[in-house]
Amino acid sequence: MQAPSDADKTLKLILSRLDDMKAEETIAIDLRGKSAFSDYMVITSGRANRHVGAIAENVAKGLKESGINGIHVEGLPNCDWVLIDCGDVIVHVFRPEVREFYNLERLWTQGPSAAKVI
Numbered sequence: 001m002q003a004p005s006d007a008d009k010t011l012k013l014i015l016s017r018l019d020d021m022k023a024e025e026t027i028a029i030d031l032r033g034k035s036a037f038s039d040y041m042v043i044t045s046g047r048a049n050r051h052v053g054a055i056a057e058n059v060a061k062g063l064k065e066s067g068i069n070g071i072h073v074e075g076l077p078n079c080d081w082v083l084i085d086c087g088d089v090i091v092h093v094f095r096p097e098v099r100e101f102y103n104l105e106r107l108w109t110q111g112p113s114a115a116k117v118i
Contacts, residue, residue, distance in 0.1 A: 007032075007039035007088035010068065014091055017062045018044050021055045023093070029108050041108060042091045045099050049079035056082035056093045 011028060018026050026044040046052035053076060063071050063086050075082040080098045084091040092104060 005039075005088075010063070010066075010086060010089045011040050011042070013062055013066055014042055014059055014089055017059045018042070018055065021046075021058050022051075023055050024096075025099075027105060029105070031108070034108075038085075038088060038090045040089045041104075042089060043094070043099070043104055044092070045094050045096050046079075047096075049095060052082055052093050052095055053079040056084060056091075059084055059091060059093075 015026065015028065023044040023046060026042065029041045029043070030039075031041055032039050044055070046055050056073065056076060056079070060071055060073050063084070068086050070087060072085040073082065074085075080095050081102070082093045084093070092099075094102070
């Protein structure tokens with residue numbers, strides 16, 4: 001059995017933090033072999049701007065506490081869509097209406113070489 005990669009450990013930490021913060025409709029998309037920039041993409045929703053911001057801040061704090069450096073966060077001032085890039089895993093935290101509008105799940109999970117939702 002293969003040991004979990006750093007990306008797998010990071011994904012597990014992120015999913016745990018999202019669950020703790022009551023993030024909604026969370027999906028993880030396996031990008032290995034589909035993208036050169038990341039191994040996983042996580043897409044989730046918060047109920048309102050304040051919830052989106054709290055989720056994003058909690059995830060970023062957990063990543064920093066676990067020793068992951070170089071985390072880049074965008075979108076915190078408005079909290080409609082916050083992106084957390086920690087290299088191996090990219091997290092998108094949306095308000096539901098914004099998530100529906102951009103529909104990133106469809107973009108990454110359809111087509112000839114669709115990524116797998118895990």
